[in-house]
Amino acid sequence: xxxxxxxxxxxxxxxxxxxxxxxxxxxxxxxxxxxxxxxxxxxxxxxxxxxxxxxxxxxxxxxxxxxxxxxxxxxxxxxxxxxxxxxxxxxxxxxxxxxxxxxxxxxxxxxxxxxxxxxxxxxxxxxxxxxxxxxxxxxxxxxxxxxxxxxxxxxxxxxxxxxxxxxxxxxxxxxxxxxxxxxxxxxxxxxxxxxxxxxxxxxxxxxxxxxxxxxxxxxxxxxxxxxxxxxxxxxxxxxxxxxxxxxxxxxxxxxxxxxxxxxxxxxxxxxxxxxxxxxxxxxxxxxxxxxxxxxxxxxxxxxxxxxxxx
Numbered sequence: 001x002x003x004x005x006x007x008x009x010x011x012x013x014x015x016x017x018x019x020x021x022x023x024x025x026x027x028x029x030x031x032x033x034x035x036x037x038x039x040x041x042x043x044x045x046x047x048x049x050x051x052x053x054x055x056x057x058x059x060x061x062x063x064x065x066x067x068x069x070x071x072x073x074x075x076x077x078x079x080x081x082x083x084x085x086x087x088x089x090x091x092x093x094x095x096x097x098x099x100x101x102x103x104x105x106x107x108x109x110x111x112x113x114x115x116x117x118x119x120x121x122x123x124x125x126x127x128x129x130x131x132x133x134x135x136x137x138x139x140x141x142x143x144x145x146x147x148x149x150x151x152x153x154x155x156x157x158x159x160x161x162x163x164x165x166x167x168x169x170x171x172x173x174x175x176x177x178x179x180x181x182x183x184x185x186x187x188x189x190x191x192x193x194x195x196x197x198x199x200x201x202x203x204x205x206x207x208x209x210x211x212x213x214x215x216x217x218x219x220x221x222x223x224x225x226x227x228x229x230x231x232x233x234x235x236x237x238x239x240x241x242x243x244x245x246x247x248x249x250x251x252x253x254x255x256x257x258x259x260x261x262x263x264x265x266x267x268x269x270x271x272x273x274x275x276x277x278x279x280x281x282x283x284x285x286x287x288x289x290x291x292x293x294x295x296x297x298x299x300x301x302x303x304x305x306x307x308x309x310x
Contacts, residue, residue, distance in 0.1 A: 001024075001025050001102070003081070004028055005027050005029075006032070006092075007049045011166055011167070013170075014173075015174040015178075018174040020058075022178055024182055029058060032053075032061070033062065046060075066091075081100060081102050082103065082105060082181065082184060084180075097139060106138075108135050109133075111131075111133040111135060112151075113194045113195060114199075116145065116199065116201055116202060118204040119203065122228065125161075126227035130156055132165070133151055133153040133154050134154070136150050136151075136176055136177055146191070146194075147192055148191060149184070150179065152172055152176050162227050162230070207232050211236065212224055212234055212308075218251075218252075218277065221278050222248060222249065222278065236260075238285075238308055239300070242286045243283055244290075245283055246284055248279060248281060249279050251276060252276050254270060254276055258307075259273055261305065264294070264298075266294070271308055279293075
């Protein structure tokens, strides 16, 4: 099939690579979000998908909105059979959905109908799921509600961050998306409607969602830290300034600390929660680079009974 691939961040690149490598399909063009300011200089930078497409000599389309007439006209000129999508980052209007004969097929990083929305991996970790996965489905106007072509499952490991899990799903999902394109092309794969039961939503994680509640149980604190790493980053307040929690682990045998209470030894930093303590391993003070929590504690000279989050 002739394909137009839509995607933006680094997590979409493995799927693009898999389709470029396929001897059954042609990636005629790529659709991605416009260049965005990045870094301290805030200079405009192309998306990872745009950069990979340019390296491969593939036409790159960067509409401000996917309903722009110039974009739609070019899409009709290319006349793709199907448009695979991975984390494109913009809603597709019906006028765009109607262009490819076999529709737009999304690779979504959850086992649909669970965790429909922008942040399925983060929500899955924060909810304490033991298994997640990826799904390919035919995009319709509803939110991730279209019929499903295929799924794969992935076990969530006890120390997984959302970054760890998303990386594994990106590479495994690339194979799923390529196989879905093959099945659509040869007529052996047919989309199945999603069940009405089991629908959960995964909206974008806000900065406030990532704030740690020390009165919650330690396992909940652990899930928030892992689910919000690397972005937007779990955080708390320390002496009125934001402290990002890069890595922490529950300590099941310590229950002597009140919620948010700090205890610093030579090589360990503990914080109380609503159950047992957690040990802070890596933190990032405001305006500084990540550092070992013990080094941070020595630098700020934690005092007895000091609280985080106040």
